[in-house]
Amino acid sequence: MFPYFTMDYTIxxxxxxxxxxMYAQGKVRSTYNIYSRERVASGMSGAEVARMVLDRSGLPNVRIERVPGNLTDHYDPRTKVLRLSDEVYSKATIASAGVAAHEAGHAIQDQVSYGPLKLRGLMVPMASFGSRFAMLIVIVGLIFSIPTIMDVGILLFSLVVLFQLITLPVEFNASRRALAVLGDYQILNYDEVPKAKKVLDAAALTYVAAAFSAIMSLVRLLVLRNRRRD
Structure with missing residues (x-):
């Protein structure tokens, strides 16, 4: 029955x-590569951009750390640490400025208790558990033809979908904040801000793709569940 789950029309x-x-990943790579080669007129590195945004936003207590990897940038609301990848941290490019300001935008969200960010934080344990075990539980329900077990797995996976949906306004809002401060603080000039927007829009598309993938996976599970019921 396992092949029935993986090799059927619901794929x-x-x-x-x-x-x-695939399109989103290609878009973010190509856009980032273009603007990671274009230096900003201000000469500010990503770390300097993040520090300026944080300080002017009343967040001097938020530390900035350098982490290995490519596009591993993130803000940790638990430790109040903003982590920037090697290239973003050190380079003075449009891409670095955009990414650094975006992550600083998450720190600002944390400061003002932005609702979706708080809700996403609360959902992390549940979404993590769901992403780890939901599909396994659904498969067990399929193998043994026990709809109730499938329902449990589908419910758990629904939490993953909800997490992905909540992530969208969090990321979009952080990008809006980033673009505003990049212009207001004159980190980027008039011609550079639209270029940073292209970088952030491409990155946002990956979150849209992740949410869409989760939704379509849930639809597939529901179809499989209903077909078993019939």
């Missing part, structure tokens, strides 16, 4: 999501 629900994910 078509995942094809659009996979295509969008």
């Amino acid at each position: 078509i629900f995942l094809i659009p999501a996979m295509l969008l994910a």
Whole structure:
């Protein structure tokens, strides 16, 4: 029965999501590569951009740390630490400025208790558990033809979908904050801000693709569940 789960017509629900994910990844790579080679007129590195945004936003207590990897940048609200990847941290490019300001935008969200950010933080344990065990539980329900077990797995996976949906306004809002401060603080000039927007828009598309993929996976599970019921 395991092949029945993986090799049936419901796989078509995942094809659009996979295509969008591939497009999003290609878009973010190509856009980032273009603007990671274009230096900013201000000469500010990503670390300097983040520090300025944080300090002017009343967040001098937020530390900035350098982490290895490519596009591993993130803000940790638990430790109040903003972590920037090697290239973003050290380089004075449009891409670095945009990414650094975006992550600083998350710190500002934390400061003002931005609702979706708080809700996403609360959902992390549940979404993590769901992403780890939901599909396994669904497969067990399919193998043994026990709809109730499938329902439990689907419910757990629904938490993953909800987490992905909540992530969208968090990321979009952080990008809006980033673009505003980049212009207001004259970190980027008039011609550079639209270029930073292209970088952040490309990055945002990856979150849209992740949410769409989760939704289509849930639709597939529901179709499989209903087909078993019939």
